[in-house]
Structures are given as C-alpha cells and as structure tokens.
Amino acid sequence: xxxxxxxxxxxxxxxxxxxxxxxxxxxxxxxxxxxxxxxxxxxxxxxxxxxxxxxxxxxxxxxxxxxxxxxxxxxxxxxxxxxxxxxxxxxxxxxxxxxxxxxxxxxxxxxxxxxxxxxxxxxxxxxxxxxxxxxxxxxxxxxxxxxxxxxxxxxxxxxxxxxxxxxxxxxxxxxxxxxxxxxxxxxxxxxxxxxxxxxxxxxxxxxxxxxxxxxxxxxxxxxxxxxxxxxxxxxxxxxxxxxxxxxxxxxxxxxxxxxxxxxxxxxxxxxxxxxxxxxxxxxxxxxx
Amino acid sequence: xxxxxxxxxxxxxxxxxxxxxxxxxxxxxxxxxxxxxxxxxxxxxxxxxxxxxxxxxxxxxxxxxxxxxxxxxxxxxxxxxxxxxxxxxxxxxxxxxxxxxxxxxxxxxxxxxxxxxxxxxxxxxxxxxxxxxxxxxxxxxxxxxxxxxxxxxxxxxxxxxxxxxxxxxxxxxxxxxxxxxxxxxxxxxxxxxxxxxxxxxxxxxxxxxxxxxxxxxxxxxxxxxxxxxxxxxxxxxxxxxxxxxxxxxxxxxxxxxxxxxxxxxxxxxxxxxxxxxxxxxxxxxxxx
Numbered sequence: 001x002x003x004x005x006x007x008x009x010x011x012x013x014x015x016x017x018x019x020x021x022x023x024x025x026x027x028x029x030x031x032x033x034x035x036x037x038x039x040x041x042x043x044x045x046x047x048x049x050x051x052x053x054x055x056x057x058x059x060x061x062x063x064x065x066x067x068x069x070x071x072x073x074x075x076x077x078x079x080x081x082x083x084x085x086x087x088x089x090x091x092x093x094x095x096x097x098x099x100x101x102x103x104x105x106x107x108x109x110x111x112x113x114x115x116x117x118x119x120x121x122x123x124x125x126x127x128x129x130x131x132x133x134x135x136x137x138x139x140x141x142x143x144x145x146x147x148x149x150x151x152x153x154x155x156x157x158x159x160x161x162x163x164x165x166x167x168x169x170x171x172x173x174x175x176x177x178x179x180x181x182x183x184x185x186x187x188x189x190x191x192x193x194x195x196x197x198x199x200x201x202x203x204x205x206x207x208x209x210x211x212x213x214x215x216x217x218x219x220x221x222x223x224x225x226x227x228x229x230x231x232x233x234x235x236x237x238x239x240x241x242x243x244x245x246x247x248x249x250x251x252x253x254x255x256x257x258x259x260x261x262x263x264x265x266x267x268x269x270x271x272x273x274x275x276x277x278x279x280x281x282x283x284x285x286x287x288x
Numbered sequence: 289x290x291x292x293x294x295x296x297x298x299x300x301x302x303x304x305x306x307x308x309x310x311x312x313x314x315x316x317x318x319x320x321x322x323x324x325x326x327x328x329x330x331x332x333x334x335x336x337x338x339x340x341x342x343x344x345x346x347x348x349x350x351x352x353x354x355x356x357x358x359x360x361x362x363x364x365x366x367x368x369x370x371x372x373x374x375x376x377x378x379x380x381x382x383x384x385x386x387x388x389x390x391x392x393x394x395x396x397x398x399x400x401x402x403x404x405x406x407x408x409x410x411x412x413x414x415x416x417x418x419x420x421x422x423x424x425x426x427x428x429x430x431x432x433x434x435x436x437x438x439x440x441x442x443x444x445x446x447x448x449x450x451x452x453x454x455x456x457x458x459x460x461x462x463x464x465x466x467x468x469x470x471x472x473x474x475x476x477x478x479x480x481x482x483x484x485x486x487x488x489x490x491x492x493x494x495x496x497x498x499x500x501x502x503x504x505x506x507x508x509x510x511x512x513x514x515x516x517x518x519x520x521x522x523x524x525x526x527x528x529x530x531x532x533x534x535x536x537x538x539x540x541x542x543x544x545x546x547x548x549x550x551x552x553x554x555x556x557x558x559x560x561x562x563x564x565x566x567x568x569x570x571x572x573x574x575x576x
C-alpha cells in the first residue's frame with residue numbers, strides 16, 4: 001500500500017491586502033481605459049509569473065520614466081519616490097493609477113509630515129528595498145535616515161538636549177522584534193521619540209503560521225518570486241526550523257526526490273504569490 | 289592601635305538641580321519681599337529639617353489654600369495641580385513664586401499639550417505622589433491615565449486601529465528600567481506612540497553611584513527625609529546590595545553599634561537633603 005502525502009496549506013499563504021488591491025486595479029484597467037496603452041512602472045509586485053500574466057493581457061512593465069508619455073501608468077504596490085510621482089502627475093497625456101499599498105502610503109505620509117514638522121526621521125528598513133527608496137524621498141534629506149540595526153543610530157542622538165525630536169517608523173514588512181530592539185536602544189534619548197508602528201501584521205502572521213507548519217511537517221514548500229524579499233525571508237525562517245524547506249516559484253521547480261520518505265508537506269507562499277500558482281503546485285503534488 | 293573608619297561620600301549625594309533652585313528662591317524671598325508674609329504651599333521639599341529651618345526664618349508651611357489670601361506663596365518643587373495654580377494666580381493680594389522644578393514643569397506642559405491635541409495620555413508613576421497629582425491635572429480627565437506597571441495598560445489600547453494616538457511620559461524620578469518595560473509592552477499598538485523621556489537622570493545617577501558604594505563598603509548611610517520617596521528608594525536599593533544600610537534623617541539617628549567591626553562607610557543622600565545635614569553626619573562620624 002502506498003501511503004498518501006498529507007498536505008497542509010497555511011491560511012496566510014499568498015496575496016496580502018496591498019498586493020490583492022494592486023492586482024485588482026491592474027486587471028480592471030483595460031476595461032476602464034479600453035483605448036489606452038497601459039504600463040506598470042517597474043514590476044507591479046515582486047512575482048515574475050504575475051508580471052508575465054499581466055504582460056500577456058497587454059499590461060507591460062516599463063523601467064524608464066522617459067517611456068511613460070501617454071496612456072495609463074500603474075504605480076507599483078511598494079510605491080515610488082515623491083519626485084517620480086510628481087513628474088508622472090505633471091505629464092498632460094498620462095493617466096496615473098496609484099496601486100501603492102495603502103499601508104505604504106500611510107508610511108510615506110508620516111515621513112513627509114514628521115520631516116515638515118522638523119523631526120529627525122528614522123526609517124527602519126533595508127536601504128535598497130524599493131519601498132524604503134520611496135519612503136526616504138518624502139523627507140528632507142538632511143534629517144531623514146535609514147537604519148537597519150541599533151548601531152546605525154548616530155551617537156549624537158544620545159547627547160542632544162531635551163529639545164531633540166525623533167520620529168521612528170518602519171518598512172511595512174519589518175519584524176516586530178527588530179522594531180522593538182531599535183526603540184529600546186532609543187529610549188535613553190532626552191526629548192521626544194515619536195514611534196509609528198507601520199509594520200503590517202500580514203508579514204508576521206504569515207511567518208508565525210509558516211513556522212508552526214515547519215515544526216510539525218516533514219517538508220516545507222515556500223512559493224514565491226525569487227526577487228520577493230518577504231518570500232526569501234519566509235524560506236530562511238522555515239529552513240531554521242525544518243532543513244527540508246524549499247523555495248519554488250512554480251510547480252515546475254518541484255523535485256520528486258524531495259518527498260521520498262516524507263509524510264506531511266507544509267505549504268506557505270509570499271505576499272506576492274497568486275492563488276493560481278499555489279493551486280498549480282497542489283495539483284502537481286497530487287499527481288506525485 | 290585603633291583603626292580609623294574610612295568614609296566615602298557619593299558625589300551625587302544631596303540636592304538636585306530642582307531642589308537647589310527651590311531653596312534658593314525661598315531663601316531670597318525675604319530680601320525681595322521684606323514687608324510681606326511668606327508661606328510655602330505644602331512642604332517646599334520632602335525634608336523636615338529644611339522645612340523647619342525655613343520656618344525659623346519666618347517662611348512657614350500652609351496646607352490649606354484658604355489661608356493663602358495675601359503676602360507671598362512659594363509653590364513647592366514637585367508642583368501643584370493646574371486648578372490650584374490658577375486659583376492662587378487669581379488672588380489679587382497674593383504674589384506667587386513658582387518653585388516647581390523646571391523638569392516637572394516641562395512634564396506638566398507635555399501633558400497639557402498632548403491632551404489638547406487629542407492624545408490618550410499615559411503618565412507612568414506613583415498615583416499618590418504630589419508630582420503625579422499635579423501632572424494628571426493638566427490633562428483631560430477622560431484621556432489621562434496614571435499607570436505604574438504594564439498590566440495597568442487598558443486592553444483596548446491593543447485592539448484600536450491605526451488612528452490611535454498615545455502619548456507617554458514619566459514621573460521625573462522614575463527608573464529608566466520601568467520606563468523601558470512599559471514602552472516595550474506598548475510597541476504592538478497600531479497607530480502612534482509618542483514617548484517623552486521626562487526622567488531626570490539625577491535620580492538614576494544617584495542610585496547608580498550609591499549602589500557602587502554599597503558594593504565596596506561595609507556599611508551604607510542614606511541621609512534624607514522619611515517622607516522623601518527618592519531617599520526611601522535609595523535606601524531600599526542599597527539594602528539589597530549591602531544589608532548593613534541605614535536610613536537616617538540627621539546625625540542624631542546614628543547608632544555606634546552599626547559601626548562595630550566595620551572599616552569602610554559609604555554615604556549618599558536624597559535629592560532633598562541639604563549639605564549641612566550631610567556635614568553634620570560626617571562630623572558625628574569623625575567623633576566616633
């Protein structure tokens with residue numbers, strides 16, 4: 001008798017609120033603007049299969065702003081810089097659909113408001129992540145700083161008098177632990193520390209559930225784009241708990257040898273992984 | 289040969305900035321208002337000997353606001369409530385000298401400003417301490433709360449949406465550890481957490497130095513009023529490190545038996561303990 005593989009899919013696997021919204025906006029665009037050329041500025045989300053699927057219905061990716069002169073442009077879920085957004089808004093023959101995640105938009109507004117109010121703004125996140133590139137552009141360059149660890153906090157912050165004012169916020173996908181660590185290390189500053197918890201719990205909820213699965217399954221599959229930071233992080237975390245954890249983009253990446261002697265397979269997927277990619281993996285597993 | 293006692297006095301023992309300022313203001317008052325009756329509203333600081341010394345030069349303590357109709361009133365270093373301050377200011381024949389510690393005044397202003405701006409104000413401190421009684425009076429009663437431990441934070445704070453806004457400040461003599469603990473437990477709230485570190489480092493500096501002394505001395509003397517919260521806390525902390533720690537108000541409280549077999553005596557004193565009381569203890573010790 002051949003024992004059947006038990007498969008468990010995380011409830012939090014796949015599209016988060018912001019990605020779902022961005023893809024909906026993109027899918028509706030051809031009906032709303034049937035005569036116009038529609039483009040996304042950069043990849044709309046970090047998933048090559050979704051980007052390809054949109055290209056197949058005519059919504060192609062453009063990386064150079066000079067190519068965006070007329071038609072419709074969709075701004076990606078991670079957001080873009082203030083300067084680029086202003087430039088696009090000023091083009092008379094271009095319609096802009098802003099698919100920036102509302103949580104990212106809120107963080108951009110906090111940077112702008114705090115910087116205008118004279119605060120030293122600290123953005124906790126990855127310097128090169130597109131969301132952070134967008135966030136930092138909303139602050140005065142002289143008083144907006146990206147940090148990723150307590151050591152990045154300038155020493156002078158701790159010697160300033162009562163009048164010092166610091167505003168702290170985070171990349172929406174940051175871990176709560178790192179956020180807590182940074183806040184703790186800022187608590188001895190005199191003056192004011194204004195903390196905006198801009199972390200979206202979708203990421204931490206997805207991570208917690210995947211870790212629980214990784215604990216009780218023989219093997220973990222993490223589905224998502226190789227260029228997706230949150231998918232990579234999900235895979236990394238699961239590997240620590242369950243060495244038999246594999247990062248795949250599609251069902252084609254599956255290898256039969258992974259499942260030899262395994263009984264339970266856990267599945268999770270990044271915030272930019274569509275349901276149809278998860279379903280494709282499930283179908284392939286059933287045929288194994 | 290009789291071995292002499294080694295005595296070490298903490299550099300941070302005695303008057304803090306705010307107390308020194310309050311006593312200076314009181315001592316100058318008779319010269320400034322030679323013809324007027326001068327009173328303090330409540331004890332000007334928490335030290336009975338200083339209160340008695342001021343009484344001996346005619347500056348007596350009054351506890352009932354109805355007795356303050358004319359002359360000069362000195363507001364104590366811990367501050368009073370907004371309502372009492374307004375009432376005193378409105379009395380036509382009364383001159384008010386505000387000896388509220390500037391650090392406490394700053395904390396009062398933060399409560400008022402944050403409450404006016406619609407924040408939920410959290411004051412971390414002892415509910416019955418006169419400083420806290422003053423602080424809380426500057427906020428709207430519906431949205432100003434005194435807490436002393438993480439469990440005091442209302443559960444609803446953690447379920448409120450992004451729009452929730454909390455401002456946190458502390459009694460100026462609070463420990464940095466407790467402040468950190470409370471901030472940490474508030475970090476998962478969505479929305480905004482505005483932290484004002486209103487802790488005066490004089491208290492923690494005095495505590496750290498006294499603990500160092502308690503570690504290397506055979507016996508510790510803590511000089512200060514029995515009604516002084518910071519002196520009591522100093523004694524408590526030293527006792528944990530050095531069981532032979534004694535809280536005294538004046539040299540008269542010294543007992544010869546405490547020093548039998550001891551070689552090194554450490555001395556510290558609360559923020560409201562004058563130099564002349566410390567000197568009196570030193571003189572008595574030299575005569576032992």
